[in-house]
Amino acid sequence: MSTPARPRVHPVTFHRPIRADGARGARAAAGEASVEGAGPPSASAGAPPGWSLGRKALAVFLGLVAYLCVAGILLGRERDVLLQTVNELEQLHARDELLTRVSAALAHATLEVNEAYFSSGDAVAWGDVVLGAEAVQAGLYATSRFTEDLVPFAVTMQPMLSSLLKDHSRPTLIDLRATLREVERTVDGVVGALRDRKQALSTQYRVRFDTLTLKAAAFALLGLTAFGSMMTFFFARMAWDIRRLERRAIRIVDGYRGPALQVTRGDELGALMASVNTMQSELRAREARLELGRQEQLHKEKMAAIGALAAGIAHEINNPIAAIAGVAEEIELTRAERGCPHHGAACRPDLILEHTRRVATITRQISHFSTPGAAHAEPIDLNSLVRNTCSFIQYDRRFQGLRLDAELDPNVPAIEAVADPLTQVLMNLLVNAADACESNAPGTSRVGVRTLATGGHVLMIVEDNGCGMDQRTLSLAFDEYFTTKSPGRGSGLGLALCRRLLDPLGATLALESSPGEGTRATVRLPVPGANPTLN
Numbered sequence: 001m002s003t004p005a006r007p008r009v010h011p012v013t014f015h016r017p018i019r020a021d022g023a024r025g026a027r028a029a030a031g032e033a034s035v036e037g038a039g040p041p042s043a044s045a046g047a048p049p050g051w052s053l054g055r056k057a058l059a060v061f062l063g064l065v066a067y068l069c070v071a072g073i074l075l076g077r078e079r080d081v082l083l084q085t086v087n088e089l090e091q092l093h094a095r096d097e098l099l100t101r102v103s104a105a106l107a108h109a110t111l112e113v114n115e116a117y118f119s120s121g122d123a124v125a126w127g128d129v130v131l132g133a134e135a136v137q138a139g140l141y142a143t144s145r146f147t148e149d150l151v152p153f154a155v156t157m158q159p160m161l162s163s164l165l166k167d168h169s170r171p172t173l174i175d176l177r178a179t180l181r182e183v184e185r186t187v188d189g190v191v192g193a194l195r196d197r198k199q200a201l202s203t204q205y206r207v208r209f210d211t212l213t214l215k216a217a218a219f220a221l222l223g224l225t226a227f228g229s230m231m232t233f234f235f236a237r238m239a240w241d242i243r244r245l246e247r248r249a250i251r252i253v254d255g256y257r258g259p260a261l262q263v264t265r266g267d268e269l270g271a272l273m274a275s276v277n278t279m280q281s282e283l284r285a286r287e288a289r290l291e292l293g294r295q296e297q298l299h300k301e302k303m304a305a306i307g308a309l310a311a312g313i314a315h316e317i318n319n320p321i322a323a324i325a326g327v328a329e330e331i332e333l334t335r336a337e338r339g340c341p342h343h344g345a346a347c348r349p350d351l352i353l354e355h356t357r358r359v360a361t362i363t364r365q366i367s368h369f370s371t372p373g374a375a376h377a378e379p380i381d382l383n384s385l386v387r388n389t390c391s392f393i394q395y396d397r398r399f400q401g402l403r404l405d406a407e408l409d410p411n412v413p414a415i416e417a418v419a420d421p422l423t424q425v426l427m428n429l430l431v432n433a434a435d436a437c438e439s440n441a442p443g444t445s446r447v448g449v450r451t452l453a454t455g456g457h458v459l460m461i462v463e464d465n466g467c468g469m470d471q472r473t474l475s476l477a478f479d480e481y482f483t484t485k486s487p488g489r490g491s492g493l494g495l496a497l498c499r500r501l502l503d504p505l506g507a508t509l510a511l512e513s514s515p516g517e518g519t520r521a522t523v524r525l526p527v528p529g530a531n532p533t534l535n
Helices: 055-118 126-145 151-167 170-253 268-336 349-367 380-395 419-436 473-474 494-505
Strands: 378-380 401-406 414-417 445-455 457-464 508-514 516-526
Touching: 055 126, 055 170, 126 151, 126 170, 151 170, 170 268, 268 349, 268 414, 349 508, 378 419, 380 401, 380 419, 380 445, 380 457, 414 419, 414 445, 414 516, 419 445, 419 457, 494 508, 494 516
Parallel strands: 401 445
Antiparallel strands: 378 414, 445 457, 457 516, 508 516
């Protein structure tokens, strides 16, 4: 830094925020994709809507019942058709039995007619002839339930039988004999058609019975395969999810605080996954709060130790420095009176005075910077705080070969704040800016600090021309434990701590950055009693 006055800084335009403790890039320690299929915490905060295990079991049961009902209906239809075939076969058997009796009666009647025809005189038993023919006629009437082919013969035989009973006419007997032969031929035709139908139905019955058996076996096999596969998949997936949850729980106990476990279920197991994610989030937040408090306390203790050391060093250095300055002033006075034997280039007491004043200024700056401030809010000169912080931090090795400029607006009003938290915030931002410039070519690195009064706020801006950040890194910059620095150089709590320190003051921290174009951090502090207007 050149002088405590207002050095001019050429404004540089950047586009986005700084990192948490120098955070840029992906988190290598946590790993973006874990073995358990981790996803972003926001996407897995709760279980997705879905069915509970009880509802799933009920759905499986109802599905099984529905499947059995469908299979029963289809198989029942086949069974009904099979029963119809059986019933028809039974009817055909009854008809065949009836026709058999008709055929037997017909044979007996034909025998009686033939005996009467070949007998002579009074030897003919006309009563037996008529009785046999009436038996045939009764059988023919009985066949009217399933065929109309034989009923006309029964009607035709009636007058013949009446005539035989009255006059025992042989011509009528011949007509009856011819009619019986015609009936016999017709009965044979009906019996043949009936037996053909019985054969066809028997074949159809065997085919349908085989089909019904195959369908029943197919339904049973399909049901066992489908529901067996479903249950196997269900329990296999549940076991896999339980193992995944078990591994994640063990990792959380071991200290894992990376992306949350992806919740892929909507049942009680999914709720348990969400609870584990909530536990991890709560543990991470609690650890972050503890670490932030530890960092804040560590800073206070460090500054107190530096203050005590600086006070002792200043006390020890100021006495010999005062003596050296006194000797140099005496030499300067002697030289001014031209009484110095080495007057000229060899006698330079002004250099001694310049460097003694410089040493005294440095010790005074260190002592003033490290002196603990008030623990409560009080009016603070922001320009003075920025100037002292820059004077102190430029002795850090990271600022060697780096140009540190300050452009302080003399019109900045006093703000109401506690000095130590603001100092810590500014130091964090300056260290982040210096780390961002490490990859720059020698002699090109630059960090600028500006103050500016705008509306009801005071702006404190820290900007650098370092490597910058992409949008993804920028979105994670304020996350606890997110850092792109090498292990041992950053904890990822810098920016999170800055926000925590600024919140009680009503101040905000915004970041702008683009890869290769540097980074700008803007702290917006409210002015007491002013009407804040955002620009």
